[in-house]
Amino acid sequence: MTILEELSRRVGDAFAEVGLESKFGRVKPADRPDLAQFQCNGALAAAKAAKQNPRALAEKVCDRLRNETAFKEVTIAGPGFINITLADDDLAGRLGAILEGDSLGGWQKPEPEKILLDYGGPNVAKPLHVGHLRAAIIGESLKRIFRFAGDAVVGDVHLGDWGLPMGQLITELKREQGDLVYFDAAVEGPYPVQPPVSLADLERLYPQASAACKADRTRADEARQATAELQKGRPGYLALWKHFVAVSRAAIEQEYEDLGVTFDLWKGEADAAPLIPEMAADFAGIGLIEDSDGAQVIRVESEGDNKKIPPLMLFKSDGGVTYGTTDLATIVDRVRSDNPDRIIYVVDQRQALHFEQVFRAADLAGLFAADRLEHIGFGTMNGKDGKPFKTREGGVLRLRDMIDMVTERALARLAENGLAEGYDAAETADIARKVGVAALKFADLSNPRTSDYIFDLDRFMAFEGKTGPYLLYARVRVRSVLAKAEAAGAGAPGAIAITAPEERALALVLLGFGDALRDAHEKRLPHLLCDHAFSLAQAFSKFYAGCRIADEADDTIRASRLALAAASGRQLELILDLLGIQAPARM
RNA sequence: GGUCCCGUAGCUCAGCUGGAUAGAGCGCACGCCUCCGAAGCGUGAGGUCACAGGUUCGAAUCCUGUCGGGACCGCCA
Known part of the structure; x- marks a missing residue:
């Protein structure tokens, strides 16, 4: 259970105890960190439903919460916001608990599914280009997030090899x-x-x-x-x-x-092709196919549609198939060979209508229930002119060239900052590639999946602020300080004890991992995990700037800080892995 | 023409199951390395949340309309 789930349950129980629905107990991180750590706005909504005074109602709920020892402070502000601050001992205890497991407080799905994830779609004879970038990066991250949460995922590249x-x-x-x-x-x-x-x-x-x-x-x-x-x-x-x-x-x-992207299956449209005649015969058998100007189509519109869904064309008038046909046959193939609970397509948002047609047809045909077929669409990567990214010459930028570009920039940046000095050429090259690709991937993933974004190489390669290299840098500093501590005989990490505001802030962020992961999984939005990663790197940097770690004089505090640093490093490393970003050991 | 998405700080963008003073990064101004990696940290300036109505105790968030931008709309994949 995540921290927000648990707090929501406790506050929900309090609502129930005073005769209100427990759903009003939903707790979220406070909008006003100066006042509290968490808040619940449910009293206002509950008051509206019960036609009572919100402040008085909040007061009743708070009375039930104030005897919880975990809460340092429960207050009411404004019209009836319930503000909650956890006791430092409670924070420390929670942190200690999540550090015992390998999941570091990461969310685990209660009912895992078998998921077939389709996030490739490159075409034979065409080099990969920036258009393939988002599907690959987002799909790879979703695959890792799903797997970490417990789902069994099969990733299929699904080559465009048959048109x-x-x-x-x-x-x-x-x-x-x-x-x-x-x-x-x-x-x-x-x-x-x-x-x-x-x-x-x-x-x-x-x-x-x-x-x-x-x-x-x-x-x-x-x-x-x-x-x-x-x-x-x-x-x-x-x-x-x-x-x-x-x-x-x-x-x-x-x-x-x-790019750090791999697939379990290298199937293509052609693998589904042999299944088409049989599938078409089945469809015909249940009266699904109609003739339309010489073409064979499946009508997929239904009552209550507020938009027109054109029929899915199964066979063109020349007898050829369309990619709707092969997509349907691919579902047949996937049911036979993998039998997944769910099929998820990570494909450009512009193909939404196509998938709507395919999903409806699959459902009508009894192949696969439409509510277990998902199109996870994403926006385009645009140039500075706001139109889909092109090179200066107006051509499509190849992925290979893109990777070379970011690697070169990273190399230049390393030299500029006097970093990676004294490393041999091979390690420097490896660091540059990792830093460059991290910048590229984080820039892509940190945008909400569904929106278009502008690819601005100068901005992504600045390596300052909310970028991939910032995360890598934080990771490297954790390693460095822990190594220094060990070399100096600073002792082992110990129990968490919160003494400074930076420690408290860092602890809260670390505890938020479960919620970030759950949201990223449930909404299929990796950028939510990126936001958490950035918050974590930021909280660690502030902690690092504000607190001595390896050379702290007090033994108890030093042991606690070493544990906090180690926890930050481990969680950051795990998240980078879930985002599909490789981190160098030093840079 | 129809359907859908989007217009939030100088720039790039979060926030949108309605709730407190609308956030981040960059850029800008100022400050911090005799101290664990300054790709870092701190402080500050900067916003009629496109516009006009409406619902509500309360709207960036929901509804309607207008303007502006974009995507898609059976024989390409």
């Missing part, structure tokens, strides 16, 4: 090397093991093909034709396609790894 771009690639390659065996319809294999294209070829061919199809209708038709043939299983195309996928995947996997 029109595949046909475009095939036709583009055919124009360049039409004599390859894959294009000879008379040959049905076997085909060469060596891929006919390199990664560089793919990354060159795809933009070419895409531009050509845009400019020339004939080329577009060719690509469409090739896509349809591939999807029908033409052997040469299938073999060629497998090479495309393998070449691409190796590169994609490496880039994700550099």
